Amino acid sequence: MLHRENRIKKYHTSSAADLIKETMDYYDITQTDLAKRLGVSQKNISDILKRKRFINEVLALRIEKVMGISSELLLSLDSHYKLHMAKQNNEIDKNKHKTNLFLQRYDWVNA
Template sequence: MGNLGYGYTPTHPGEVLKDEIKYRGISQTALAKRMGMSYKVLNDILNERRPLTIQTAMMFEAALDVPAYSLINIQTEYNMQMAQSDSKLNKRLAQIRKLAAVM
């Protein structure tokens, strides 16, 4: 399996959520309070400094009616793209493939 290139910058679910709350005119402070989440955690997710977990995706779904599975799919795609651009990981994968080829 080769190294797939996507040709675009990966989208973090925080970017999608940030656009959504801006469109709805909801402040981050109000949303954090509504979700029972600290402002810092919410802000870190929205500014792509923290990954979205299944639990936080479900909290966003409850607060904004954005499907949790869609948010998790975006996070998974983001994680895959980031991993595929990791040169250290790519070197390790190349070594594993080389060893697997002689088995």
Template sequence: MKIYRSKTFTAVPPGMTIKEVLEDHHMTQKELAARLGLSEKHISKLINGEVPLTQDVAIRLERVLDIEASFWNGLEAAYREAILKVEYENSIDEEINFAKPFGYAKLARLGIVPETKKAAEQVN
């Protein structure tokens, strides 16, 4: 399962919810694939977060699982947004670690960079 993490964000793919719903419905991935008209491989990739949950698949899930397409679309949108937040936060952390040896406080005293004590502001 493709779960992305940073210090404050976690991005969980919609497939995790699909997997839980399948368990509640006592349905296998194979059965879901057949009922959605998709390959078992695609369902496996969807559940593992390797392919996006498209609007077409959301409508099919609504028909088969009786959960509105808007719910599935919302999960996918939230997942994609969370991935971006995780990536952004992790890149800031990398930049902070890169900048530490340069002695930001000394550079600020020399007027080369603005004074701030917040590490995230020091790399922006």
């Protein structure tokens, strides 16, 4: 029921790693097998799945061809994930109105 006091739940922020892992589980494919199909090292796949490394445009296209996952979706997920993490770790955002970095309009300026 819609009610003014109901709170909207925050969405889980996913990365391309989550979708790749889910697809790997569905097809019961190993990191080694996926790495061979994509032409990259198993370490590269491992780092992506652990979010130590993110996919680039070339790898996104390879994944699209091999796994059938949209390259645009993969890049978008990673981009949103990295931005979310940057916001969480950024001290400037926490104090943006308390710093002289935040843009201010001065009274003496006429537009």
